[in-house]
Amino acid sequence: xxxxxxxxxxxxxxxxxxLFIALPIVSVVTQSVFAPHEAVLKTVENCTxxxxxxxxxxIDQEAxxxxxxxxxxxxxxxxxxxxxxxHLAIAELGEAWDTAETWxxxxxxxxxxxxxxxxxxxxxxxxxxxPMLIVVGLMIALAVNSLHRHLKxxxxxxxxxxxxxxxxxxxxxxFWMVDSRGIIxxxxxxxxxxxxxxxxxxxxxxxxxxxxxxxxHSAPFAFVVFYAGLQTLPKDQIEAAQIDGATRWQQIKxxxxxxxxxxxxxxxxxxxxxxxxVFEPVVGFNASAHxxxxxxxxxxDLGGETRQLSAASATSVLTIIGVAILLSPVLVxxxxxxxxx
Amino acid sequence: xxxxxxxxxxxxxxxxxxxxxxxxxLAAFPFFWTLWGSFKVELDFFSIANWTNAITGERTKAxxxxxxxxxxxxxxxxxxxxxxxxxxxxxxxxxVVLTSLTIGTLGGYALSRSGxxxxxxxxxxxxxxxxxxxxxxxxxYLLPFFEWNVWGILPTTIxxxxxxxxxxxxxxxxxxxxxxxxxxxxxxxxxxxxQFQAFRHVIVPVMWPGVITTGLFSFLLxxxxxxxxxxLLSESNRTMVPAIAAFLGTTYTEGNVMFAVAAVVxxxxxxxxxxxxxxxxxxxxxxxxxxxx
Numbered sequence: 001x002x003x004x005x006x007x008x009x010x011x012x013x014x015x016x017x018x019l020f021i022a023l024p025i026v027s028v029v030t031q032s033v034f035a036p037h038e039a040v041l042k043t044v045e046n047c048t049x050x051x052x053x054x055x056x057x058x059i060d061q062e063a064x065x066x067x068x069x070x071x072x073x074x075x076x077x078x079x080x081x082x083x084x085x086x087h088l089a090i091a092e093l094g095e096a097w098d099t100a101e102t103w104x105x106x107x108x109x110x111x112x113x114x115x116x117x118x119x120x121x122x123x124x125x126x127x128x129x130x131p132m133l134i135v136v137g138l139m140i141a142l143a144v145n146s147l148h149r150h151l152k153x154x155x156x157x158x159x160x161x162x163x164x165x166x167x168x169x170x171x172x173x174x175f176w177m178v179d180s181r182g183i184i185x186x187x188x189x190x191x192x193x194x195x196x197x198x199x200x201x202x203x204x205x206x207x208x209x210x211x212x213x214x215x216x217h218s219a220p221f222a223f224v225v226f227y228a229g230l231q232t233l234p235k236d237q238i239e240a241a242q243i244d245g246a247t248r249w250q251q252i253k254x255x256x257x258x259x260x261x262x263x264x265x266x267x268x269x270x271x272x273x274x275x276x277x278v279f280e281p282v283v284g285f286n287a288s289a290h291x292x293x294x295x296x297x298x299x300x301d302l303g304g305e306t307r308q309l310s311a312a313s314a315t316s317v318l319t320i321i322g323v324a325i326l327l328s329p330v331l332v333x334x335x336x337x338x339x340x341x
Numbered sequence: 342x343x344x345x346x347x348x349x350x351x352x353x354x355x356x357x358x359x360x361x362x363x364x365x366x367l368a369a370f371p372f373f374w375t376l377w378g379s380f381k382v383e384l385d386f387f388s389i390a391n392w393t394n395a396i397t398g399e400r401t402k403a404x405x406x407x408x409x410x411x412x413x414x415x416x417x418x419x420x421x422x423x424x425x426x427x428x429x430x431x432x433x434x435x436x437v438v439l440t441s442l443t444i445g446t447l448g449g450y451a452l453s454r455s456g457x458x459x460x461x462x463x464x465x466x467x468x469x470x471x472x473x474x475x476x477x478x479x480x481x482y483l484l485p486f487f488e489w490n491v492w493g494i495l496p497t498t499i500x501x502x503x504x505x506x507x508x509x510x511x512x513x514x515x516x517x518x519x520x521x522x523x524x525x526x527x528x529x530x531x532x533x534x535x536q537f538q539a540f541r542h543v544i545v546p547v548m549w550p551g552v553i554t555t556g557l558f559s560f561l562l563x564x565x566x567x568x569x570x571x572x573l574l575s576e577s578n579r580t581m582v583p584a585i586a587a588f589l590g591t592t593y594t595e596g597n598v599m600f601a602v603a604a605v606v607x608x609x610x611x612x613x614x615x616x617x618x619x620x621x622x623x624x625x626x627x628x629x630x631x632x633x634x
Contacts, residue, residue, distance in 0.1 A: 006451050006455045009537075009540075010452070013448030014448065016504040016507055020500065020501055021505070021508075028481040031481070031484070072484070140360075144361060147357075153620075156620065157617070159368050160616050160623060162367075164561065164612050164623070165609055172585070172601070173372065173375045174371060177371060187392070220368070273472045277474035279476060286589075295477075302479060302483070303571075307483060313481070316476075320473055320477055324469075327472050
């Protein structure tokens with residue numbers, strides 16, 4: 001295809017991505033180094049005869065508006081927003097490092113800082129859910145693959161539901177069930193033998209709840225991919241293993257899993273990206289008191305009456321950097337493959 | 342006829358059926374439970390006294406003389422005007438799918454037919470864009486959209502969702518078009534067609550299976566989005582998912598949780614139907630990128 005023809009074919013989609021993905025990234029980076037203008041203050045001295053003079057500080061509305069209109073981005077603050085308490089919190093971190101007696105004390109203080117708290121949950125979620133869903137997905141795929149033909153279709157249909165359903169809606173459905181008055185919640189109260197038992201009350205249990213939701217939501221994806229991979233498994237390899245006297249477990253370990261390995265890499269890559277952006281479950285499970293994620297912080301800063309664009313932008317940039325680090329092994333490998341060609 | 346070596350011992354069969362059964366319950370039961378509960382009053386679905394009330398509907402009987410009531414649906418659809426959000430959702434989904442397929446097909450076709458090096462870099466860029474959480478871009482949209490006075494309306498959100506959709510659409514259609522033999526459009530070009538005519542008359546008639554599969558995923562992305570629609574739509578233009586989130590804010594205090602339950606069931610129903618009719622396409626779409634490695 002000629003360059004010219006390619007250009008015209010690619011123009012609409014390229015333009016859409018440039019205007020609404022590439023430019024916003026630039027805009028986010030720019031906003032993250034500008035803070036909103038502070039109000040201009042003026043001091044007025046009021047002198048009343050006999051009483052004396054008082055000075056009063058008020059906001060100079062006109063001057064404030066003028067400066068905001070002249071420089072709508074705000075004032076340039078460099079990396080200040082990145083280093084403040086809401087983000088990397090360098091000062092607080094240094095202080096905690098200097099004064100903390102033990103490691104436990106240091107971690108406690110670290111988790112009081114919003115960004116590190118969110119980062120801790122996001123990373124825990126990503127790196128527990130991703131391997132777990134691969135294992136669960138593989139188990140479901142192996143089990144369903146050994147079923148009767150008619151049952152397979154039915155199982156695939158119902159297995160797709162947790163994945164297809166809107167994440168917010170899926171987490172609400174589970175949240176209502178684990179509510180202390182819901183069906184699972186009251187069962188747990190019965191098991192715990194404590195009428196006040198609630199999954200929502202403790203940080204640890206909230207994390208477990210969100211992680212279980214994450215596996216429930218994403219395991220079907222792994223299942224479907226692995227199931228498709230199992231259909232292409234060469235029969236003669238399994239038969240050869242059987243003739244060699246391999247047990248079922250050995251067949252799975254030495255024949256099936258190596259055959260599925262490229263798919264495991266694929267699922268792990270996709271799920272790392274998707275789990276790192278965990279957000280809807282935090283809203284759906286109303287869990288922000290115990291578990292926050294990077295995406296949730298951005299959402300929280302942007303919502304509400306005061307849209308804190310600068311704060312949200314700085315968190316966005318840090319999140320993008322996080323994604324880039326997660327993605328870098330893949331990119332390096334793709335680049336090597338490309339160079340090798 | 343399975344050979345003796347392949348026959349399963351009884352214990353393993355029980356284990357397999359037990360596991361499949363457990364997964365079936367985990368995957369399907371929450372949906373049926375919520376569907377059943379949406380026809381009850383709140384005191385039954387969230388029962389303090391006895392959990393079996395949610396099945397028998399004690400309080401629902403006491404209030405409405407019947408174990409089932411449509412009160413929650415009436416509250417959501419009529420009182421809270423959820424139908425507006427439903428219409429908004431379907432408008433957004435329809436235009437997002439239409440636009441992103443139109444421009445994605447052209448782009449994906451071009452990527453699959455051009456052998457130059459820049460196609461590789463374009464695809465890698467698309468992969469990076471695909472990896473970024475959409476919420477990280479929202480802060481970049483707000484200022485310009487306020488400035489140009491286009492915040493809060495459906496067309497803006499549609500364009501943004503189309504753009505966010507493009508990386509995925511391009512990857513999927515690219516790999517799909519690569520499976521259509523190049524000789525088809527090459528021979529059309531030999532016969533004197535321009536590239537576009539070759540695309541129009543030779544490729545378009547055979548591309549529908551791939552386009553339908555990609556369209557399903559575009560639909561799901563637009564339908565399921567929460568972060569972008571919640572931030573970019575004004576209250577009167579909300580789609581279903583942000584509307585449900587907004588319900589929660591007010592209903593926990595007003596005791597109208599059942600409105601949200603009814604809205605959730607209403608929003609799940611179209612997805613249920615979608616999976617029922619397009620199960621094969623969804624499965625093939627999920628595995629398309631994977632199996633080829």
